[in-house]
Amino acid sequence: MSNVQDYPSRLSDPASRKMGTFAYLPQMSKDEIRKQVEWIVQNGWNPAIEHTEPAHATSNYWYMWKLPMFGETDVDAILSELESCHKANPDNHVRLLGYDNFTQSQGANMIVYRGTPV
Structure with a gap:
């Protein structure tokens, strides 16, 4: 496990903060x-969009x-939103x-557009 890369995140450094698994990619x-x-x-999940x-x-x-x-199944409509x-x-x-109806929780959560760091 010595090859595992460290991703230090600090509250004092907004550019270092990561939000979810995809944020490291x-x-x-x-x-x-x-x-x-x-x-x-x-997968039949319900898409939703948030921002901050x-x-x-x-x-x-x-x-x-x-x-x-x-219930939205039109990929282009979701991308447009x-x-x-x-x-x-x-x-x-x-x-x-992506909200999973079966588990009644978020099954997917990813940053699509990254804002300008403060």
Whole structure:
């Protein structure tokens, strides 16, 4: 396990903060984001979109972008809403959630657009 890389996060350094598993990876391409949305839809999960200012990203509360998209299966419609949220809030983090009906919890949670660090 000596090859495990350390990712130090500090409250004093907003650029070091990570939000979820995908945050440790390079920014996803549009095709990779599409594949994640397709996966959420294929699993019958309900997509939802949230956003927040980078300074408040570690808070439990993020702003909901409209209502969750219950039953939405059109991948392009979901991608369009992600883009609309980003355009309306260009400096904010925007994340995509996938709500699992069976476990009644978030099954997926990933930052799609990263905001400008404070």
